[in-house]
Amino acid sequence: MPILTVGDRYQDVWIAGILATLMGAANALFLSWIASLFDGRTVVEFLEALGSSLLAKITGLIFVIFTMHVASITLRDFGELMVTSFYGETPLIVFLVVFALLTAWSAYAGLEVIVRAAQFLIPLTVLGILISSTLTFRVDGLENFFPLLEKGISPVVRGGITQWAFYGDVAIWFMLLPHLNRSVRHYLFMPLSVLLAGGLLVTVLLFIVISLGARLAAIQTYPFLLAVETVSVADFIERVEGGFLIVWVAANFIKIVVFFYTAVFTMGKILKLNDYRPLVLPLTVIMVSLSILLFENYDQLRNFFRPEVYAAYVSIIQVFIPLMLIVVWLARKKRGRAQ
Amino acid sequence: MTIIVGDIMLNQWKKLLKKVFHKPSNTQGTGADRGQDIPVSADLAQNVACLRSVFDRCSDIIVREFDVGPGISLRAAIIYVDGLVNKKMLSDDLVKTLMYEAGKLKEKASGKNAADFFSEKLIAFTEVKHQRSMNDLVDSVLTGETILLVDGINSGFALSAQDWVQRGLQEPDTETVVKGPREGFNENLQTNIMLIRRRIKSSGLKFETVKIGEYTKTAVSICYLEGVVNPKTVGEVKKRLEGIKVDGILESGYIEELIEDAPLSLFPTVQSSERPDKVAGGLLEGQVAIMVDTTPFMLLVPVTFPQLLQASEDYYLRWPFASFIRGIRFVTLNIALLLPPLYIAVTTYHQEMLPTPLLISIAAAREGVPFPAFVEALIMETTFEVLREAGVRLPRNIGQAVSIVGALVIGQSAVTAGLVSPAMVIVVALTAIASFTLPSYSGAFALRVLRFPLMALAAGLGLFGIMVGLLAVLIHLSSLRSFGMSYLQPLTPTVWRDFKDMFLRLPWWMMDTRPKLMGKMNTVREEPGQKPKAPKRVRRTMK
Structure with missing residues (x-):
């Protein structure tokens, strides 16, 4: 998400990235501990087993709304990037619909297929990001890092919280646990994946600061895109934004598809359907409509990602629901012991 | 609510589709009529008449009646397809023996053991089968075997004297190599089986032959290396082959389309090859080969997408x-x-x-x-x-x-x-x-x-x-899946140890394991530590 997060005008954004990653990993550790209580069930089934089916339904519904919402926002964000940076004359809806159809088909094929495809795509995506960021390297750009902590620690913390919010995505594992291989008993992969993603984020942030400098980066809508546009190696490798586009499509595809699948799957669980597939098409329509209706323009979308808004919003799924789960679990445990 | 309605609508659609594409179940087979099976009688004339009526207007079927002699009056007949048998062998070893030598034997054929007497003393052929039903006799004739019927014996002898014109072992056109064996399969199943057997001299190499095609009765051989192959794959192949009910198989492509996992996909989930070394290599990795008579193209299953990018020459070059x-x-x-x-x-x-x-x-x-x-x-x-x-x-x-x-x-x-x-x-x-x-x-x-x-x-x-x-x-x-294997394996699901034969082809002394899943019964391919080392040169010391 480097595109969205180099919000504030300071060169220490990478410190914020490290901070966010550590916070996210701690958060994910906490989530993985809770996930281990589920014993391979979804959060909905877990709550039902604890005897509170109303709570289960509400939690499930929150999950559906959250994942649908994030999927729609990501879709819109992706579409906006396409329209503003690559395809000036193509209407936004074309990208939304084409991508949503692809998403729907993948969701229809099931999680196994999605994960297989992701397993294939993620190494390519990571490689693409690493190569394209390495290409932006300039020796004289190293000066851009100084002075360190010019404005004190508070903007760093603020930026850290913004970025931390994006790591809350691991919480969707609460719904996907039954798909996990039975042999995986400890859920340490959750903090681990946060650390890996964080490493990538910090790398990208470092290279953005090197190639553009903090001031230029901060006024850009898509700083990383500008960074790769400035690439010129040996007068031959120039403007590698085509490669960036490919990576960006792949990365967004994975994210949207996983969130959308989680939404569809959770909806199926709430309604106690044997097969979630009839839900795919209606929810696709909802996703596309939402992605258009939620924001009037791109500034509104960016506004949504301010720390006061987005971090608070994500806290629902990342902090409050897990806390609620613990409270319910402890209460049931105590009652069980009393009897 | 809307979801339930949607579900109902979906079901109705499915019903409608079923109605449109519904086909009456056909239990009568594909129409090749096989009359009621009658046993071979002891009366030669009756048998011959029966066969003649079956092969009515088949000018390529030869029925030759003669007397077994000398000195005994016993009628016999041979029936064969002209062009599918070695005539010289028949006349020299069968007809001549029966006409001129049979009577000279001291023992005489009598009663119940006449059939054994004939096959043990008189018929100088390596392969002799006793056929007791008329339908089996007819099938034998059509596959090129020669039938010997003798008066008084209520079974027919099916003798293997097949010999027909076939193409030589040429270099295959579709998969040429610079370095490597030049022979390719031809259109004869026996020859093709021989080509595999010559490469894998193990009793674990099994060929199970079935006949497919109501009219063509094409011989299809399922070939695998026992102890290496996953038995589930063999079972699955057999099951799918048994399900084939068609009038004819003219090429392995028919079978490919009838057993593949993804019939609507552009990508092949069955591999085909006309190179014996490639098929043998596949068998050694745990694939199952489906060998079809009358075509040089053999099928290999399961196959993964990366395998489609491997040529047999990859293994012969350094x-x-x-x-x-x-x-x-x-x-x-x-x-x-x-x-x-x-x-x-x-x-x-x-x-x-x-x-x-x-x-x-x-x-x-x-x-x-x-x-x-x-x-x-x-x-x-x-x-x-x-x-x-x-x-x-x-x-x-x-x-x-x-x-x-x-x-x-x-x-x-x-x-x-x-x-x-x-x-x-x-x-x-x-x-x-x-x-x-x-x-x-x-x-x-x-x-x-x-x-x-x-x-x-x-x-x-x-x-x-x-x-x-x-x-x-x-x-x-x-x-996609091919006979239980993920199509993108070993890329995803990732099997690291199979990467040694993926983007790179590592040296043979490092390829110590068979591909996972396919050869999971016996994963060790070779002894470890075979990296060749030049012997240390001994310095000659001057004295």
């Missing part, structure tokens, strides 16, 4: 060169699929991606071209596909004419006339050459066809369109 060629092949795979779409996308949408001098020269070349890049590419690609098809269908000696027309008329003059740009000709030519480097014919076919929708997507949406197309292909490939 490993650095083999790995290099693998690398080239991955590049050409991408060129064959993506170069025309990329050209369209870049010239239509993403001109900024090209370095300026290159962009200027392409733009200058395209200046006089009246069509958009997509139409231009479509014209050239279609022309190439037409030329290619014409090249296959043409009589050999007209082939030259087509290549002249193709190269001169379409390439040169289309550019001179300003219909297409020279850059487009280069793109199409590169694509064509690249698509010929892929070892699997049907795999290359999938790419050939996929190129067109990708070109359309590139024309409509540029690089984004290509990416969407590729993602769709990826999703499709991830969902």
Whole structure:
């Protein structure tokens, strides 16, 4: 998400990235501990087993709304990037619909297929990001890092919280646990994946600061895109934004598809359907409509990602629901012991 | 609520579809009539009459009656198909023996043990079967065996004296190699089995033959290496073959289409090869071969997508060169699929991606071209596909004419006339050459066809369109399975130890395990630590 997060005008954004990653990993550790209580069930089934089916339904519904919402926002964000940076004359809806159809088909094929495809795509995506960021390297750009902590620690913390919010995505594992291989008993992969993603984020942030400098980066809508546009190696490798586009499509595809699948799957669980597939098409329509209706323009979308808004919003799924789960679990445990 | 309604509607749709595509269940088979089975009687005349009526108006069926002699009066008859048997062997070893030598034996055939007496003392053939039913006799005759009927014996002898004209063992046209064995399969199942057996001299190598096809009764042999193959795969192959009920099998392609996992997919989930060394290699890795009579193309299952990019020569060249060629092949795979779409996308949408001098020269070349890049590419690609098809269908000696027309008329003059740009000709030519480097014919076919929708997507949406197309292909490939194996294995699910035969072909002394899943019964392929070392040179010390 480097595109969205180099919000504030300071060169220490990478410190914020490290901070966010550590916070996210701690958060994910906490989530993985809770996930281990589920014993391979979804959060909905877990709550039902604890005897509170109303709570289960509400939690499930929150999950559906959250994942649908994030999927729609990501879709819109992706579409906006396409329209503003690559395809000036193509209407936004074309990208939304084409991508949503692809998403729907993948969701229809099931999680196994999605994960297989992701397993294939993620190494390519990571490689693409690493190569394209390495290409932006300039020796004289190293000066851009100084002075360190010019404005004190508070903007760093603020930026850290913004970025931390994006790591809350691991919480969707609460719904996907039954798909996990039975042999995986400890859920340490959750903090681990946060650390890996964080490493990538910090790398990208470092290279953005090197190639553009903090001031230029901060006024850009898509700083990383500008960074790769400035690439010129040996007068031959120039403007590698085509490669960036490919990576960006792949990365967004994975994210949207996983969130959308989680939404569809959770909806199926709430309604106690044997097969979630009839839900795919209606929810696709909802996703596309939402992605258009939620924001009037791109500034509104960016506004949504301010720390006061987005971090608070994500806290629902990342902090409050897990806390609620613990409270319910402890209460049931105590009652069980009393009897 | 809406969801429930949607579900009901879906069900109704399914019902409607079922109604439209409903076919009455056909329990009567495909129509090849097999009369009621009657046992072979002891009366020769009756048997011969029966066979004559079955083979009524079949001028290739020869029925020859004669007396067994000398000195005893016993009628006998042989029945065979003209052209499928070795006549010299029949007349020398069978008819002559029975007519001139049989009577000289001291013991005489009598009563119940007459049949054994004949097969043990008189019929000098290595393969003799006793057939007691008339239908089996008829089948034997049709497969080329010779039937001997003797008066008073209520069974027929099926003698194996098959011999027919067959093509020699030539080098296969579809999979040529520079280094490696030159012989390929031919159209005779026995010969093909022999070619495999000569390579794998183990009693674990099994051939199980079944007959498929109501009229053609084509022999289909399931071949596997016991102890290496996954027995589940063999069971699955047998089950699917048993399910085939058709009138005829003329080529292994029939079987391929009737047993493949993804009948609607562009990608082949069954591998076919006419190289015995390739099939033997597959058997050693735990694949099952399905060998079909009357065709040189053998089927191998299960197959994964990376395997379609492996040629048998990869294993005969030294490993650095083999790995290099693998690398080239991955590049050409991408060129064959993506170069025309990329050209369209870049010239239509993403001109900024090209370095300026290159962009200027392409733009200058395209200046006089009246069509958009997509139409231009479509014209050239279609022309190439037409030329290619014409090249296959043409009589050999007209082939030259087509290549002249193709190269001169379409390439040169289309550019001179300003219909297409020279850059487009280069793109199409590169694509064509690249698509010929892929070892699997049907795999290359999938790419050939996929190129067109990708070109359309590139024309409509540029690089984004290509990416969407590729993602769709990826999703499709991830969902494919071939006889229980994921199609993209070992890429995903990732099996690291199988990577040694993937992008690179590591040296043989490192390929110590068989591919997972396929050869999971016996994963160790070779003893470890076989890296060759030159013996230490002993320094001669001067004294």
